[in-house]
Amino acid sequence: GENVEQHPSTLSVQEGDSAVIKCTYSDSASNYFPWYKQELGKRPQLIIDIRSNVGEKKDQRIAVTLNKTAKHFSLHITETQPEDSAVYFCAASTGNQFYFGTGTSLTVIP
Amino acid sequence: GAVVSQHPSRVICKSGTSVKIECRSLDFQATTMFWYRQFPKQSLMLMATSNEGSKATYEQGVEKDKFLINHASLTLSTLTVTSAHPEDSSFYICSAETGRGYTEAFFGQGTRLTVV
Numbered sequence: 001g002e003n004v005e006q007h008p009s010t011l012s013v014q015e016g017d018s019a020v021i022k023c024t025y026s027d028s029a030s031n032y033f034p035w036y037k038q039e040l041g042k043r044p045q046l047i048i049d050i051r052s053n054v055g056e057k058k059d060q061r062i063a064v065t066l067n068k069t070a071k072h073f074s075l076h077i078t079e080t081q082p083e084d085s086a087v088y089f090c091a092a093s094t095g096n097q098f099y100f101g102t103g104t105s106l107t108v109i110p
Numbered sequence: 111g112a113v114v115s116q117h118p119s120r121v122i123c124k125s126g127t128s129v130k131i132e133c134r135s136l137d138f139q140a141t142t143m144f145w146y147r148q149f150p151k152q153s154l155m156l157m158a159t160s161n162e163g164s165k166a167t168y169e170q171g172v173e174k175d176k177f178l179i180n181h182a183s184l185t186l187s188t189l190t191v192t193s194a195h196p197e198d199s200s201f202y203i204c205s206a207e208t209g210r211g212y213t214e215a216f217f218g219q220g221t222r223l224t225v226v
Contacts, residue, residue, distance in 0.1 A: 044203075097159060103151070105151070
């Protein structure tokens with residue numbers, strides 16, 4: 001089955017700086033890669049996603065890049081704000097099941 | 111987006127009792143729902159895939175008799191934790207696919223289960 005690895009597990013950045021979270025996956029059949037933000041005790045919220053036919057996607061301060069050859073994808077958050085502090089999960093899907101990374105706890109220091 | 115409602119949000123039960131968690135798709139029909147378990151500060155671990163009208167598909171290591179899943183209609187899947195023990199205490203969360211050409215997973219609010 002699919003194996004998704006995510007790094008780093010914790011990340012602290014100063015407000016205004018950028019944050020980068022990286023994930024790798026193992027199943028070349030995976031074609032959908034969402035990123036979720038989860039606040040404590042709440043459901044994961046989709047923040048951005050990318051499909052395998054696209055190399056990069058941007059939505060305001062958030063961007064995701066995908067390298068299918070290397071089987072890795074990354075989340076980039078620019079101009080970080082304290083409200084960006086949360087746990088972020090990447091996931092990979094073949095369109096059937098989702099497999100999640102281990103999560104990154106992001107802390108934005110005011 | 112699609113709305114998935116999960117109930118209850120919190121439940122405390124005694125060891126040995128059973129607890130049922132409901133996952134409903136409110137504005138769409140979900141032929142497939144997924145059940146996850148999440149330990150504190152850890153990722154979502156897929157427990158099983160629930161298919162309407164058929165038996166659930168369990169991930170390796172998940173006890174079928176312990177975690178009973180029923181997907182009796184296109185809008186409802188239930189997870190029953192049977193003979194609960196303290197080690198079953200966790201955050202359980204469901205997600206559903208809309209089947210409308212989207213591959214996005216829509217999550218329920220999650221259920222915090224505490225077994226005492």
